[in-house]
Amino acid sequence: xxxxxxxxxxxxxxxxxxxxxxxxxxxxxxxxxxxxxxxxxxxxxxxxxxxxxxxxxxxxxxxxxxxxxxxxxxxxxxxxxxxxxxxxxxxxxxxxxxxxxxxxxxxxxxxxxxxxxxxxxxxxxxxxx
Numbered sequence: 293x294x295x296x297x298x299x300x301x302x303x304x305x306x307x308x309x310x311x312x313x314x315x316x317x318x319x320x321x322x323x324x325x326x327x328x329x330x331x332x333x334x335x336x337x338x339x340x341x342x343x344x345x346x347x348x349x350x351x352x353x354x355x356x357x358x359x360x361x362x363x364x365x366x367x368x369x370x371x372x373x374x375x376x377x378x379x380x381x382x383x384x385x386x387x388x389x390x391x392x393x394x395x396x397x398x399x400x401x402x403x404x405x406x407x408x409x410x411x412x413x414x415x416x417x418x419x420x421x
Contacts (some may be wrong), residue, residue, distance in 0.1 A: 293340065329374050336382045337397040339366040343388030351417075352380040362386065381417035388412060 346362040353373050382393050391412035394404045403416040
């Protein structure tokens with residue numbers, strides 16, 4: 293009987309000690325500094341024969357559309373950002389017989405299209421770079 297009493301007392305003391313021990317301390321680190329991103333350049337290029345004129349629409353790096361009435365080719369436009377992801381697009385039509393577009397990110401061609409029909413139309417885009 294004494295053994296049972298001692299065993300019961302030992303289990304009771306162990307449980308009391310278990311419940312009286314403070315919980316582990318959880319530490320929270322402060323926010324990490326954002327990664328330095330390298331500036332990215334997005335370049336829109338249009339080339340070919342203008343013929344009697346043409347028009348282009350491009351979507352800038354902020355997602356805003358811009359319309360340009362073409363008076364001469366080649367045409368180009370460059371934008372720079374520190375965003376980690378860059379996207380944009382260009383769509384153009386001319387009354388000539390040849391048209392091409394090209395989109396570059398940091399000088400590397402990401403999309404290039406061409407058309408050789410009357411009233412040529414092209415579209416280039418960079419979804420994520």
